Amino acid sequence: MNELIRVTNLTKLYPVQKSFLDFIFAGGNREYVHAVDSVSFSIRKGEVLGLAGESGSGKSTTGRLILGLIHPTGGMVEYENRDISSLSRKELKTLRAKIQIVFQDPNSSLSPRMSVGEAIEHPLKIHRMGTKHERREKILGLMESIGLTPAGFLYKKYPHQLSGGQTQRVVLARALITDPDFLVADEPIAMADVSVRAMILELMKTLKDNLHLTYLFITHDLATAKYLCDRVAIMYLGRIVEIGERDEIFSYPHHPYTKALLSAVPVPDPGQKRKEKIPQGEIPSAIHPPAGCHFHPRCPYKMPECSREKPLFKDISQSHMSACFL
Ligand code: SF4
16 A cells, blocks of 8 residues: 655644743743654555544644644655645645544534535635535535435534534534545544444544545544554654554554553453553653653653663564564
8 A cells, every 4th residue: 555644753842931030040941842752654545543642642733733734843744755845835735625634622613603514615615616506516415425414404504503423524524525535533533422423433434435535543542543543553742652553552562551551441341450550640741751761750661771761663563663672
């Protein structure tokens, strides 16, 4: 399979806002939030790559960097082997139609003043696609195909008149209306109740196959990553600590953080004991991340070198890498 997206040493630092006095007391040194720290991976055409980790690990920032919604501090994003920072304005506009995002909270990502039809039409207007009649026909066709039925009736409805499942489908339709190749799905089911979650996951799977889509699926929930993803990358404090084929990650996790996350996934058996210890404490501050392995203050297996050196990726198998000294 060909690569669609390649990310190399992607880094995002946010300067910490300080008062003038704090700045002087800090000796004039600026501090930065290390949101994304030298992240590298690729996504093949037709693949679903899961980006998983606790909140604050840098997953959503990575997704926004890939889409060009925020500018990286360093590193590169390539789409079909072209560095997106080298594209002209016109090329970038064309690319924007091909890469889309589904946000976490459908209610806040839809304008309450726009009807369903207007919300789905909006990207078509931005990209000046089709006549008014063609746009309406396309929207109604897409609504039918993703289960927003009866399409003619729902077309005129407003977000507050829809159920949770319908709202999530409208957000999906808005992302799909420009015929994208690549979708960043940022916790697309996090706000949905359990019955809607299953429906949306199933729909995303069907759409991927029918429309030949490629996904970056951002989630804190490993159970959904296991269901939808072909490969999974685990992020911790801005870095990817383990990446591999889904079955490898779930059957033979290597990194202690991955093992701990997997052991925290609920299983429907009250008698089953956890195999791994849950990491102690919170994710450390991203302003002053721990030296060496970022995970060492919480790791039950830490060794002297863990607090001194950054562990590099090593191959666990042909399709599985982990950044750990163990
Ligand atoms: Fe734990 Fe050391 Fe591995 Fe980091 S490198 S996960 S601290 S054993």
